[in-house]
Amino acid sequence: MFPELTGFLFPNDVHIHWSMMIVMYPYITGLVAGAFIVSSLYHVFGAEELKPLGRFALATALCFLAVAGLPLLNHLGHPERGINIIVTPHFTSAMAGFGILYASYFIILLFEVWFVFRVDIIETAERSTGFKRGLFAALALGVYDTSPEARSLDRNIIRILAAIGIPMACLLHGYVGFLFGAVKANPWWSTPLMPVIFLFSAMVSGIALLVILYQVAMKLKGVPIDRLAIAALARWLWLFLIMSLTLELLEIMMLAYERAEEWEVIGHLLTHQLSFSFISLQMVGGGLIPLILLGIVVLMGHYMDDRIRNTLTMVSSLLLLLQVLAMRWNVVIGGQMFSKSMSGFRETYVPGFFEKEGVLAAVAILFIPFILLAIFERVLPTFRHLEREEGSV
Amino acid sequence: MTSENPLAHSKHVFRAALLLLAVVVALILGRLFFVPETWGEYGFYRGAAVGEHRAEPVRFGGDEACEPCHDAEYAEHAAGVHAPVRCELCHGPVALHADLEEGEKLAEMPVRRGRELCELCHRAQAARPASFPQIDVREHVLENGGEVTPDACFDCHDPHSPY
Numbered sequence: 001m002f003p004e005l006t007g008f009l010f011p012n013d014v015h016i017h018w019s020m021m022i023v024m025y026p027y028i029t030g031l032v033a034g035a036f037i038v039s040s041l042y043h044v045f046g047a048e049e050l051k052p053l054g055r056f057a058l059a060t061a062l063c064f065l066a067v068a069g070l071p072l073l074n075h076l077g078h079p080e081r082g083i084n085i086i087v088t089p090h091f092t093s094a095m096a097g098f099g100i101l102y103a104s105y106f107i108i109l110l111f112e113v114w115f116v117f118r119v120d121i122i123e124t125a126e127r128s129t130g131f132k133r134g135l136f137a138a139l140a141l142g143v144y145d146t147s148p149e150a151r152s153l154d155r156n157i158i159r160i161l162a163a164i165g166i167p168m169a170c171l172l173h174g175y176v177g178f179l180f181g182a183v184k185a186n187p188w189w190s191t192p193l194m195p196v197i198f199l200f201s202a203m204v205s206g207i208a209l210l211v212i213l214y215q216v217a218m219k220l221k222g223v224p225i226d227r228l229a230i231a232a233l234a235r236w237l238w239l240f241l242i243m244s245l246t247l248e249l250l251e252i253m254m255l256a257y258e259r260a261e262e263w264e265v266i267g268h269l270l271t272h273q274l275s276f277s278f279i280s281l282q283m284v285g286g287g288l289i290p291l292i293l294l295g296i297v298v299l300m301g302h303y304m305d306d307r308i309r310n311t312l313t314m315v316s317s318l319l320l321l322l323q324v325l326a327m328r329w330n331v332v333i334g335g336q337m338f339s340k341s342m343s344g345f346r347e348t349y350v351p352g353f354f355e356k357e358g359v360l361a362a363v364a365i366l367f368i369p370f371i372l373l374a375i376f377e378r379v380l381p382t383f384r385h386l387e388r389e390e391g392s393v
Numbered sequence: 394m395t396s397e398n399p400l401a402h403s404k405h406v407f408r409a410a411l412l413l414l415a416v417v418v419a420l421i422l423g424r425l426f427f428v429p430e431t432w433g434e435y436g437f438y439r440g441a442a443v444g445e446h447r448a449e450p451v452r453f454g455g456d457e458a459c460e461p462c463h464d465a466e467y468a469e470h471a472a473g474v475h476a477p478v479r480c481e482l483c484h485g486p487v488a489l490h491a492d493l494e495e496g497e498k499l500a501e502m503p504v505r506r507g508r509e510l511c512e513l514c515h516r517a518q519a520a521r522p523a524s525f526p527q528i529d530v531r532e533h534v535l536e537n538g539g540e541v542t543p544d545a546c547f548d549c550h551d552p553h554s555p556y
Contacts, residue, residue, distance in 0.1 A: 008518055087420075087427040090437060107416060111409060118405065141412065143405035150402040157406065343519070 007344030016336045016349050019357040021071035023332045024365060026176045026198060027205070027325055028068045033173040034206010036061040036109070036165060041236070043116075043162040049228040055116055056217070056382040057210055061169075062109050063372035069102065070365050075357060094182060097175045105168045112161040114139075115154050117380045119146050124380075173202045180331060187262030187342075188269065188335045193251050200244035205324035207237045208317035213373075215314055221383065225310055231301055234313045238294040241320065245287050248327065265338045265345075273337045273345065277326045286323025290316035452486035455479065458493060466553055473554025483510060483552065511546045 005014065039057035041047040050057075073079040086103050090096040114121075122144050125136035177198030180189040211233050218225045252270070255263050270278050293316045297309055337346045352358040376382070434440025459480050460467040470476060481487060483505065490502040508530065517527040534545050542548075550556075 006518075008521070083427050084429065087424045088432060088437075103420070107413070111413065114409065141405060141408040143408055145402055145405055147402055150405065153403055153406065 004347035005344065006347060007339065008341050009339040009344035009346070010341060013336075013339040013341070013344065014346065016333060016346070018332055018336060019075065019355075020351045020359065020362045021075040021357045023325070023328045024071040024362050025068065026173070026202075026332070027328045028064055028071065028366070028369075029173050029176060030198065030202030030205045030324060030328075031209050032061050032064045032068060032206070033169040033199070033202040034204065034208075035064065035210055036169045036206070037203055038207055038210055038233070038236070040162045040166050040169075043112075043158055044166065047232065049226075049232040052226045052229045052383070053210060053214055053233075056214065058109075058113055058116060059376045059380075059382050060210060060213060060369075060373060061206075062113055063369040063376060065102075065106060065109060066372060067365060067368045070368070071362070072098075074361060074365070094175055094179050097171075097178075101168070101172045101175060105165070105172045108161055108165050108168055112158060112165060115158045115161065118154060119151065120380055120384065122146055170199055174199050180335070183335075185340050186335050187255075188266055188338070189331065191251055193247055194331075197244065197247045197251065200240055200247060201324045201327050203240040204237065204244050204320050207233055207240065208320040208324075211237065211313050211317040212321070215310060217377075217383065223383065225306070227306055227309070230310060230313055231297075234294055234297045234301070234309070234316075237313070237316070237320070238291075238298050241287075241291055241294065245283075245291065248282070248287075261342060265342050268345070269334055269338055273347065273349075274330050274334050278330050278334070281326035282323055282330060286319045286326060290319045290323070450488060452488040453481050454487040454493060455481075458487045458491075461496070462491065462498075469551075470553040473551075474556060475552070475554060478514075506544055506547060508543060508546045511550075511552075 035057045038050060039054050039061065042050040042054040042057075069082070073082050076082055085096060085099040087099075088096075089100050118140065121136050121140045123146075125133055125140055126144070128136065174195040177195035180186075180198075181191055181194030183189045211230070214229070214233075215225055252266075255266055293312050297304065297312050297316075301309060333349055337349060338344065351362075353360055355361070429439045429441070431440035432438070435443070456467065456470070456479060466480075470480065484490075485503045487493065490500055491498050512530060515527050517529050521527055530545075531541055534541050537549065539545055539548055546552075
């Protein structure tokens, strides 16, 4: 189909080159950054009420980080050359930043996971025989030291790794926002607010994901949902949502109030091409409604039945996962819907379902981390420390 | 008790540090295998890419390439108002269609008999130079007493020489 075009477009404005995959990439890294921050709130800042999720959040971050590069590989014409970005680091290109940031963040995350789960690994090794024992002994690096001294050393190292991890997570996600923010020919992208907006929406999506996964996991295990944990998650979620919406609106309001020439294009874009994904999803359905629902949970939580609190945070989180996806879509696709001439538009963009970079591929990629998480949970249960503690009390 | 020795319980940390060192060394050694051979020859890219692009076969041949086999269309086209529009722009690159050296046809040449081909260039757009012939398709067809169909343009115009 020939795309519906209006006004003046340069020949290279006609196609949407940055496809669904480039929408999924910041979406997934955002989930990683958000989940990691939750685990760090506990490990670094001592938010005790998040303890039930400390390990789970870390495992979630790892599983999503493991697939974060997949959409990019699928986008590349030569995926086998993807490794080049890791082995040829470069400091003058934001895009090349991926290699350095991804590799070092992955290493930090792996080591943090190892220190957090070390005692469990050792216990599993001691409990099992044969191949499994060998595997877990290797995972424990052959040292079976679970003495209180060793554990307190672990705790200190975890705190340091988690603390280094925070700026790393912010960088890994912030650089994606930077990539867009630094495209000076595109007024819908080019703003120093972009990395910050990306970061806050990342926190929102990551926490929302944990709210959902945590509640589902507890249901599956038949363990009661921790009231303080949900209340704390709802508070953080509300805070980050307020920040994120404020910044997103601030950007638009600046443009609208300045009435510079780019508003002609962006105003049209937001009310026409993106009216559903921006106004209905990003601002109202996924923004305002969760803002109100979470506000109720946070402000009137004391009078609230657990079931209601859980349901309200669950619903808000589902909406917020959509909101952040819509936000990524609006940035990535929206930025390619108008001409750099500022006087032409592409009217619609609907990704194909079976295309190489289409909807099915996006859903499949988003599904993999959940499988990884299920495997992780089988190998190293992330909620066992709770059961153990209850048993010991 | 070994509690005086602060390093007594840090054996696993040393192992982990060793592992980290191994990873870093592996990354550095990995460069030997993974960095493409001609990397950095001219700049921050694979030098061989330049040669590869140069070695790509030429696929477009210009209008003259069609002449030996389609002299009628060639003559008609060259004499008409569409003379500045290359044959391959509306059809496709000659290399996919004919072997110029052997002088034989290789595959079908695309024929885009539809009005979107013409609209690509002639649909009225505010930002096109005013001197370029452009039309509002519906208006134009109805004005001239035609019917708005997917290949309406061909009822009255010959693509090779529209008048």
